[in-house]
Structure formats: C-alpha cells, structure tokens
Amino acid sequence: MGKLDNKIVFITGATAGIGKACALSFAEEGASLILSARRKNKLDELSKNIKSKYGVKVYFFELDVTNSEQVKEKISSLPAEWKQIDILVNNAGLAKGYSKINEGNIEDWEAMIDTNIKGLLYVTRQILPLMIERKQGHIINLGSIAGHQVYPYGNVYCATKFAVNSLSEAIRMDTLESNIRVTNIAPGLVETEFSEVRFNGDKERAKKVYNGIEPLTGEDIADLILFAATRKSRININEIIVTPTAQASATQVFRKE
Numbered sequence: 001m002g003k004l005d006n007k008i009v010f011i012t013g014a015t016a017g018i019g020k021a022c023a024l025s026f027a028e029e030g031a032s033l034i035l036s037a038r039r040k041n042k043l044d045e046l047s048k049n050i051k052s053k054y055g056v057k058v059y060f061f062e063l064d065v066t067n068s069e070q071v072k073e074k075i076s077s078l079p080a081e082w083k084q085i086d087i088l089v090n091n092a093g094l095a096k097g098y099s100k101i102n103e104g105n106i107e108d109w110e111a112m113i114d115t116n117i118k119g120l121l122y123v124t125r126q127i128l129p130l131m132i133e134r135k136q137g138h139i140i141n142l143g144s145i146a147g148h149q150v151y152p153y154g155n156v157y158c159a160t161k162f163a164v165n166s167l168s169e170a171i172r173m174d175t176l177e178s179n180i181r182v183t184n185i186a187p188g189l190v191e192t193e194f195s196e197v198r199f200n201g202d203k204e205r206a207k208k209v210y211n212g213i214e215p216l217t218g219e220d221i222a223d224l225i226l227f228a229a230t231r232k233s234r235i236n237i238n239e240i241i242v243t244p245t246a247q248a249s250a251t252q253v254f255r256k257e
C-alpha cells in the first residue's frame with residue numbers, strides 16, 4: 001500500500017527536473033496525478049511511463065501558467081473525479097538571464113514575474129477554493145534559497161522567489177480556518193534544465209554552474225517534498241531550506257579544483 005493511495009496530486013511544470021521527479025515519486029506512493037506543462041509530447045511520454053511502471057491514474061494537459069484564461073478554463077473543466085485535489089505542487093518556474101539590473105532584459109523580467117509569481121497565483125486561485133470547500137489540502141510552493149538571500153546578477157529572479165516565500169506565508173494565514181497545509185520548498189543548487197533555460201540553451205555555460213560540486217538532483221527535492229506531503233495531518237512543514245553540502249549560502253559554494 002502506498003502512502004498516497006487515493007490522493008490526487010496536481011503538479012505544474014511536470015516535464016523536467018523537480019516537477020518530473022515529483023511525478024515519479026508521488027506515483028510510486030500510489031497517488032493519482034494531474035500533470036501539466038507547456039511541452040505536451042513530454043507529458044504524454046511521462047504519463048505512459050508512469051502508468052506502465054506504477055499502474056496509477058494520470059490525467060495530463062498542456063498548460064502555460066502565465067495564461068490566466070487558460071489556467072481558469074483548464075482547471076474549471078477538470079472532470080468531477082479529478083477536482084478533489086489533495087496536493088498542489090506549484091513547481092513551474094524559471095530563471096532567465098544573469099546580468100546587472102541596469103543591463104537587464106525586460107522580456108526576461110516579464111517571463112520570470114509572469115511565471116514564478118503570477119502563474120503561481122493563477123493556479124492557486126483556481127485550486128485553493130476547491131480545497132477550502134472540502135477543508136482539506138496541501139499547497140507546496142517551489143521557492144528557492146534565492147527567496148531568502150539575493151545574489152549578484154540574480155536581481156529579478158531573487159525578487160520573484162522572495163515573492164513566493166511571502167505568498168506561502170500569506171496563503172497559510174488566509175486559510176488558517178480551513179485546515180490547509182502550506183509548505184515552501186527552498187533549494188540551493190539543483191542540476192536540472194534550470195541553468196540551460198537561464199542561459200538560453202547554452203549547455204556549456206549551464207554545466208559550469210555545477211563545476212566542482214555535487215549538486216542536488218530533482219529526485220533529492222522530490223524526496224523532501226514527498227516527506228512534507230506524507231506527515232500526519234496535524235503537522236505542517238512550513239519550509240524546507242536545502243543546499244548541497246558544498247553550498248553554505250546563495251553566494252558561497254566550495255568547488256573542488
């Protein structure tokens with residue numbers, strides 16, 4: 001018997017990195033999954049793989065969290081048996097660019113603000129009322145160590161993750177009477193597609209971010225998310241801040257030669 005049998009878990013950004021690892025970990029514990037992201041072919045492939053490996057139910061659809069109308073339409077038209085969402089993993093997010101603020105690219109800023117802040121709000125706004133109605137639910141937000149400490153050239157990305165941290169606190173306060181759990185997950189360096197996206201597909205530059213250290217993996221973060229999601233119902237893990245052992249803060253990393 002899995003720890004999440006009969007639970008419905010909704011994951012945004014399930015096609016790569018932390019979101020994909022969460023899908024696999026939750027499936028292993030018997031959860032029924034609603035998977036979403038922009039790359040439908042990857043969702044299709046992941047869904048087939050999960051169904052055959054774990055025999056759980058998977059419902060997936062293309063979703064761009066920056067499109068508020070699409071978010072509203074897709075979530076409100078979920079079949080009735082999929083509407084009782086127990087756990088929402090607000091994972092879709094990205095960093096774009098790495099430069100001084102006076103040299104920043106405005107399109108990159110818009111992409112980060114639209115995805116990391118507004119996208120998280122749009123999805124939460126649709127799903128939270130369903131949880132409040134049932135007086136049951138768990139919202140798990142992907143913040144970052146960058147939501148606690150600003151690092152040089154991180155400016156707007158850090159600001160979006162400070163916002164996620166604030167929103168996790170705010171949701172916890174506003175839903176206090178409704179038995180809703182809220183967890184903020186704040187990782188340091190995790191090797192996923194994150195740096196490739198940040199550097200517009202420059203794989204070599206992305207690889208250098210993790211040079212000389214053993215970074216965290218998507219599976220490491222999924223393991224912690226699963227831990228938070230499987231505590232007794234009276235326990236709310238408010239936040240998990242986690243870094244590789246070779247990382248002391250957002251700015252201090254020990255790299256072996």
Ligand SMILES: NC(=O)c1ccc[n+]([C@@H]2O[C@H](COP(=O)([O-])OP(=O)(O)OC[C@H]3O[C@@H](n4cnc5c(N)ncnc54)[C@H](OP(=O)(O)O)[C@@H]3O)[C@@H](O)[C@H]2O)c1
Pocket residue numbers: 012013014015016017018019036037038039040042063064065066091092093094095115119142143144145186187188189190191192193194195197218
């Ligand atoms: N990697 C790290 O070091 C690190 C550290 C701290 C926090 N985080 C946070 O962890 C979360 C996951 O990041 P990751 O490291 O797993 O990165 P990743 O490998 O690049 O995965 C990001 C996921 O988000 C999805 N996504 C991006 N924009 C989207 C949009 N507009 N609508 C829907 N889905 C969207 C992507 O799917 P599609 O492209 O298919 O849409 C992808 O599945 C992010 O919120 C990130 O800020 C990462």
